Amino acid sequence: MKQFCVNIESKAQRYERGKSLRLKGSQILLETLVKEGVDVIFGYPGGAVIDIYHELPNYPIRHVLVRHEQAAVHAADGYARSSGRIGVALVTSGPGATNTVTGIATAYMDSIPIVILTGQVPTMLIGNDAFQEADIVGITRPCTKHNYLVKDIVELAQVIREAFYIARTGRPGPVLIDLPKDVMNSFCEYDFPETIHLRGYNPTVKGHVGQIKRAVTEILNAEKPVLLGGGGVISSNGAEEFRFIAQKFKIPVATTLMGLGSFSENDDLSLGMLGMHGTYPANMSITNCDLLISVGARFDDRVTGKLDEFASLAKIIHIDIDPTSISKNVKVDIPIVGDVKTTLKQMTEILKKEDKGKEGKKKRKEWLDQIAEWKITYPLSYVQKNVIKPQFVVEKISELTKGEAIVTTEVGQNQMWTAQYYKFTRPRTLLTSGGLGTMGYGFPAAIGAQIAFPDRLVIDIAGDGSIQMNIQEMATAVQHGLPIKIAILNNGYLGMVRQWQELFYDRRYSQTHMNTAPDFIKLAEAYGAVGLRAVKPDEVVPLIQKALSTPRLVIMDFVVEPEECVYPMVPSGSPINKMLLV
């Protein structure tokens, strides 16, 4: 690896020579990023960050030049979700900064640890409506976990360290640092701050033992328990502990959209996703269970449906790192605030002791039989005739990749079919905008994931609408030789909105028919990528195989049934056991 790092003297050396080390703000920034372990930045240059870009080649940091700043943030987010490390984006002031807002809000809603570095006009011009000035700290206050304006170079290194610490600890989230140009090109003595002290920030990591004991008693006594796995299982790296409890105590597992991958869908205990487009067995289990153990999930309205009837027969245990998530929507009987992994470990110890080897499974047979029956009566289903069904495409992608690819999605029907028909087997393999529902997320996120894992298969399952929201990133992917596979489920519609219009708005397809789309094959070729198209069902498998064996960026254009709907569907505001099944 190139070692261009500015040669920093050790503290002792400096002390000996009785002279301090003075660095430019831009150097302090990059030096501290390297010390934080940053090896890649997704970014886009401009006047306010030109000093940083000037120094960048001197540091062992790879830079991925995106084609739109929104994509820089989504890519940093995809990098973070797939790897568990912090993603970093760097953009200029004004329009560069405002272009990041959708990306930041997306990461905020899904609790993704990223750090966004924005250039800012010189401190003396702040507030003057200077050229390319935007109050990005003000704009992003409600969609960042925390943000900073560095007005004094003396604080710079400390702020960067705090930002990284805040982004990854507690409930993770995006942190933005606004960097005025004069701070970047003035000089200061550099000292890497060894410690971080934040008086008002101290997330609870360990669960309360008394509460965990109460939870254990409930778990051992329950006859019809269900585990609900959310994004917190994945972000805390707690999937192993989660799986152990489910399997050892024979507790069926439903997951939220964000929780897909926290528990292998090949396991008999898996119920799949719950909620608005959840599976029949998942929604029925939640409705009929006597104990719901929710782990790192926040009871979003797309998950609960009508609140009064959500798990209304059950006692609810809720484990979450964020106290504000608990009893926000659903009233909880046993709240446990703590890191999921840590808390599940504590719980496992107590469970093993209390259960005395009986494994608490004897009473569960009836419940598991009932669930098996639900699975047989109403499995996910579709009918494949002459036109390609989108579900068929996803199912085949799942089979051909053995459920082991890193899959990103766009938003809409493509996202829900991916959630339903791709059989996720491990954590950090589904990257999807769950909370904000950001069309245009999937492709740049795939870029981030492919940068994090150059040797793994990364697929963006897309809609024909969403893919056009960040299609310009084709150039980024080709430039970096990223062999991402894009599978467009091309229905010619803003399909999910069309589905609502079909079901609830008298089939008036107002502005959802995308009757002018680009020829995606020519488009791929124009960018220097490969374009493939399937029109008939029997072309699907060979096309996927061909794409998978092409070590380049590939667009697969699947011309699918235009008016297919996603089922099951719980109409907004209904109880989740009242599903429209076909």
Next chain:
Amino acid sequence: MQHTLSILVENKPGVLSRIAGLFSGRGFNIESLSVAETLDATISRMTIVTRGNDQILEQIIKQLNKLVNVIKVIDFVNGDFVNREMALIKVTVADENRSELLNIVDIFRGKVVDVGPDAYVVEVTGDGGKLDAIINLCKPMGIKEVARTGKVAMMRGTKQKG
């Protein structure tokens, strides 16, 4: 239900805006607000009076605690606490009401802090009810202007809540 929140925060730019944003983002009104440094100049105390049902307030308090710059939140809902506001009231004076005004000020243990040819500025402290009362009594004489502070609050006794 009215709640008085006492919030210890780091004395940094933007903190007030973060806190105000939590309220406005949820469509909540701040009825009064006062902020000043504590003995430790790096920490400020904000006293916020707001109104809302218990569940929403619990959410707000949790959200406040989550802010990186917030060190501590105390909810003086039914606690044993002292609370005070101050008002400056500019009252029109004429020969026929001057002594009446001075009488009222005296009863309310207020002070006249500025004397002009046709108006006095009166300073009073007390809880909200007391201030309302003196303002009402002065109204017939003619009030030109009122400036009221937000509430500040503190636990009674030796117990310290932050």
